[in-house]
Amino acid sequence: MDEVFEKNCIDRTLRxxxxxFAALVNAHKDDVFTLVFRIVRQRGQAEELAQDVFLKAxxxxxxxxxxxxxxxxxxxxxxxxxxxxxxxQALPEYPIAEAVLQVSDEPDDTSRHRQLQALAAALxxxxxxxxxxxxxxxxxxxxxxxxxxxxxxxxxxxKVRLHRIRHKLREQLIKQPLDDE
Amino acid sequence: xxxxxNIDIDALLRRLxxxxxxxxxxxxxxxxxAALPAxxxxxNGWGIAGICAGGVALAVLVWWAGDAFSLWPSIDxxxxxxxxxxxxxxxxxxxxxxxxxxxxxxxxxxGFIAGILLLxxxxxxxxHRATRKREA
Numbered sequence: 390m391d392e393v394f395e396k397n398c399i400d401r402t403l404r405x406x407x408x409x410f411a412a413l414v415n416a417h418k419d420d421v422f423t424l425v426f427r428i429v430r431q432r433g434q435a436e437e438l439a440q441d442v443f444l445k446a447x448x449x450x451x452x453x454x455x456x457x458x459x460x461x462x463x464x465x466x467x468x469x470x471x472x473x474x475x476x477x478q479a480l481p482e483y484p485i486a487e488a489v490l491q492v493s494d495e496p497d498d499t500s501r502h503r504q505l506q507a508l509a510a511a512l513x514x515x516x517x518x519x520x521x522x523x524x525x526x527x528x529x530x531x532x533x534x535x536x537x538x539x540x541x542x543x544x545x546x547x548k549v550r551l552h553r554i555r556h557k558l559r560e561q562l563i564k565q566p567l568d569d570e
Numbered sequence: 571x572x573x574x575x576n577i578d579i580d581a582l583l584r585r586l587x588x589x590x591x592x593x594x595x596x597x598x599x600x601x602x603x604a605a606l607p608a609x610x611x612x613x614n615g616w617g618i619a620g621i622c623a624g625g626v627a628l629a630v631l632v633w634w635a636g637d638a639f640s641l642w643p644s645i646d647x648x649x650x651x652x653x654x655x656x657x658x659x660x661x662x663x664x665x666x667x668x669x670x671x672x673x674x675x676x677x678x679x680x681g682f683i684a685g686i687l688l689l690x691x692x693x694x695x696x697x698h699r700a701t702r703k704r705e706a
Contacts, residue, residue, distance in 0.1 A: 407603065410603070414599050419591050422590070440598055447603060509586075512586075523583060527583040555580070
């Protein structure tokens with residue numbers, strides 16, 4: 390979403406225009422849902438929590454001062470909401486296998502497909518905050534500075550943590566033998 | 571040899587697909603937004619004025635009842651005998667000045683206390699409604 394248009398939508402929302410807020414929701418719903426879903430791992434709960442994120446954003450929109458990107462502010466709400474939810478319950482298995490199947494339709498993709506499934510299983514071993522870090526960096530293409538704004542980590546800490554996560558995932562994938570070997 | 575040793579973890583992580591929110595996601599958000607109580611969305615000037623007016627009205631009522639039933643002397647007597655006077659003399663002195671009806675009008679204090687009570691009542695009602703909505 391264009392930044393000028395986004396600011397316009399925020400101003401109109403503050404004046405009570407729900408259609409403008411709907412435009413903001415449409416622009417960010419998939420990214421917010423992906424982040425929340427990767428953290429809580431349950432589609433139904435993620436859907437409800439993602440809606441909660443937008444309701445919280447609506448209630449506190451007047452406190453948004455345009456010092457950071459709107460998306461950074463919104464993802465921070467999403468990150469905190471989802472992490473809080475994980476503290477109240479045990480996490481289920483990582484349910485990414487279905488999504489992996491959808492992208493593995495290239496002809497030479499059998500081993501890549503298996504690697505993705507192994508990666509999904511390895512992600513399931515990570516703490517929710519680490520999964521969020523991976524999601525923000527690799528899936529949502531956020532800069533390290535934005536990730537720090539969202540998660541509250543310092544820049545060196547975030548970089549070190551991401552490096553360790555990569556290393557850990559790689560180690561876990563190396564340990565898993567492929568089926569066709 | 572395990573082919574996994576040749577993996578490019580960055581490339582793999584980038585290939586993890588993003589999720590899609592449900593088709594009715596935006597509609598559901600707007601429905602829930604519309605269902606929020608107005609006072610929760612924004613406590614505007616009328617809301618604050620209403621609470622203040624309610625507080626003053628309650629204060630007048632309490633003041634009238636206190637006079638009508640000659641309650642003030644007995645309430646003052648209770649306060650003077652309270653632990654504040656005996657155990658915490660300095661705090662009690664400060665409270666005594668604050669509550670002294672010759673320094674600050676009791677109507678002001680009654681209004682202040684009534685306003686707080688109304689706010690607490692409002693918060694309790696909103697929480698009860700939210701709980702019922704979540705359960706539904």
